[in-house]
Amino acid sequence: MTATAAPASTRPPVHPVDEVLPAPQLAIYGIQHVLAFYAGAVIVPILLASAIKLSTPDLIHLINADLFTCGIASIIQSIGFWKVGVRLPLLQGVTFTAVAPMISIGVSHGGGVNGLLYIYGSVLIAGLFTLAIAPFFGKLIRFFPPVVTGSVITIIGLSLLPVAAGDAVMNPLTGRSEPSNGRWILYAIGTVLLIVAIQRIFRGFIATVAVLIGLIVGTVIAWSLGDAKFSDVGSSHIVGVTTPFHFGTPKFAVAAIISMIIVMLITAVETTGDVFATGEIVEKRVGGEDVTRALRADGLATVIGGVLNSFPYTCFAENVGLVRLTRIKSRYVVAAAGGFMIILGLLPKAGAVVAGIPSPVLGGAGLAMFATVAVVGIQTLTKVDFNDHRNVIIVASSLGLATFVTAQPDVAKSLPDSLQVFLGSGITIGSIAAFVLYIVFFHLGSGLGPAVAGAPGHLVRLEQVNEMTQEEFVQTFGSLFQGPSWMVERAFGQRPFSDSRDLRQAFQEALFAATSAEQVELVNAYPRLGQALGGDAPVESLEDQGTRGLTHLGEQDQSDLDELTAAYEEQFGFPLVICVRDEGSFDDLIRHGWVRMRNSSVQEHNIALVEIAKIAGYRFDRLVADANPINSARVRAY
Known part of the structure; x- marks a missing residue:
């Protein structure tokens, strides 16, 4: 009996991220990425060359080297090989975080080419350092929950x-800022309006290249x-090839190396945020190994940059916004953009044409793209429980510090030169603040273990949980479930608990090990979605449903929800249970509910139990703080 090929219909569908688009579309979308990226790519060498007094030919070579290496780095990140590259539509560019430290290094070593050689020495070592720490940084992924990643993305x-x-x-002819000149404002606003109009009027391909059309028009x-x-086009060389160590052998200084390593640690946090943002946009789950590969x-791109006369590399946030705006998720589009950048890096005249795009037009397109990045962050923050005041503090403080530094960039000068990197940009200080505050609020403690958050000043630690009577245990944790308390009573029998995860699993095991009759009793104890909750109804139900606005719906939405829940109960004989915190919107919830109407009663019984477990999980997260993972004498001393 010979084996036959599986029918094409049985093959697993290709995720949009891995879809290889037709060549014309790859070209168009790739060019769009290059145009959106170009200004940000060349600004770093321009600023550096001006600050350390490099000649015009040296600047031209830096720009060519930057574009050439950006292309290589983008292909590595998007296509990937072995365990290198996240394989998402992430374009690589020189990090702005490195600008101030590189200028400081160059100036402190005499400026000019000599200062540049010390910069390249520190870039090479920092790239190798990033390669070395990548596996360990990826293991820190649990310290980047939605409250951190959402804050960073926003x-x-x-x-x-x-x-x-x-x-x-900015005056595109003189390069000077002229905010009172309505001519430049009209170019910018006109570009934004054209992009919006194209998105509104057209569908399909035209809508996805709205940014490119806006830039061209x-x-x-x-x-x-x-x-x-476009006068620079005529004066530029036709071909310009960057060669390894064009400016000479790199030089090394300890202070310069430490400064650049700090830059790479900071950009690692920014890259993590970009990876999560892109994962959200393309709807692909991101984990610790993805961050490690990114x-x-x-690190590899930064090492290549040090060899090919360029600088430290990171995921470019500008193009994350473009992915969100165009909804083109294929990573091969970014790879195509990388190919075009390599070509631009070899053809100074072609680069000069792109450089001729007026600043106000680029600014208008940037306003549309960058705002969409913030929207992705806001979407991520909708998953955060803001009933927990700790999350409010984390988001508010990180946003406040980032806005402060963004609005007043000169505050960095209040610090010594070696520390100015921390206030070098709003992204830097905001990202660090979100990460550190999460550690402080959720992971640093007095060494007493996880705490049950009853009220400030009245916290119950894990040791105390293990010493509770059954009555005390049920009173403390009974709110995780509606109705009967048998799940909590059976979880009590699994003491002692070694950590909060052990405690959580005890509740889950009690739920799924119950008899069918007990499970039906539990499901029937949950209130109908959207019903008026009052009297002696548990406050947890009000909080759960309130997270998606089900306690104050408009007349039409309330009618739609009532129709769904009534039809569900008539068909299955028990209420529709959905963990509303996992639903993206009210419309998603309604759609999800009607899809479940197609299931059998047995399947819905099991789904209801899973949803109850999810609800209990969220309530548990509100109730019990995570155990302290940093269990050292030094931390406990604080």
Whole structure:
């Protein structure tokens, strides 16, 4: 009997991230990424060359080397090999975090080419350091829950908006900021309006290249009115190849190396935020190994940058916004963009054409793209339990510090040169603040173990949980479930608990090991979704349903929900139980409920138990703080 190939219909569907689009689409979408990225890519060498007094030919070589290496780095990150590259549509660029430290290193070593060689020495070592720590940083993924990643993603978007705003009011002919000139504002706003109009009027391919069309139309209009110049095209060389160590053998200094290592640690946090943001956008689960692969790509690209006369690399947040705006999720589009950047890095004339896009037009496109990054962060923050005041403090403090530094960038000068990197950008200080505050609020303690949050000043520790009577245990944890208390009573029998995870699993095991009759009794104890909760109804039900606004619906939404829940109860004989915190929106919840109407009674019985377990999990997270993972004498001393 010969084996036959499986029918095509049985093959697993290709995730949009891994879809290889037709060549014309790859080209168009790739060019769009390059145009959105280009200004941010060349600004770092321009700022550095000006600060350390490099010649114009040296600057041109830096720009070519930057674009060439950006292309290589983007292909490594998006396509990947072995355990390097996250294989998401993430484009690589030189990190802005490194600008101030690199200028400091270059100036402190005499400026010019000599200062540049010390920069390259520190870049090489920092890249190798990032490669070495990538596996360990990936294991820290549990310290990046939605409250941290959502804050970082929102900060990235908000911190980039002033960059776009600065371009929007810049005279494209002189490079000076002229916020009172309505001509530049009209270019910027006109670009935004054109992008919005295309998104609203058109569907399919045209809508996905709205940013590219906006850039092209805006540039053509500006050129026709004399506000775009392409004079550099004629004076540029046709071909320019960057060679390894073009400026000479790198030089090494301990202070410079430490400074650049700090930069790479900070960009590792930013890269983690970008990876999670892109994962959210393309709807692909991101884990610790993904972060590790992304950081390995950052490290390798930074080493390549040190060899090929470029700088430290990280995932470019600007293009995360473009992925969100266009909804084109294929990583091969970014790889195509990488190919175009390699070509641009070899063709200075082609780069000069792209450089001719007027700043106000670029700024207008940036306003649209960067704002979408912030929206992704806000979407992530909707998963955060803001009934827990600790989360409010983390988000508010990190956003506040990021906004402060973004609005007042000169505050970095209040610190010694070696520490200015921490206040070098709003993204840097905001990301660090979110991460550190999460550790402080959720993981640092007095060494007494996890605490049950009853009320401030009246916390119950794990040791105390293990010493409770059954009555005390039920009173403390009975609110995890509705109705009967047998699950909590049986979980009590599994003492002692070694940590909060052990305690959580005890409740789950009690739930799924119950008899069918007991499980039916439990399911029937849950209130109907959207019903008015009052009297002696548990406050937990009000909080659960309130997270998605089910306790104060409009008339039409209430009618839609009542129709669904009534039909469900009539068909299955028990209430519809859904963990509403996992639903993206009210419409998603309604759609999910009607889909479940197609299931059998046995399947719905089991699904209801799973949903009850999810609800209990969220309630448990509110009730019990995580155990302290940093169990050292030094921490306990605090």
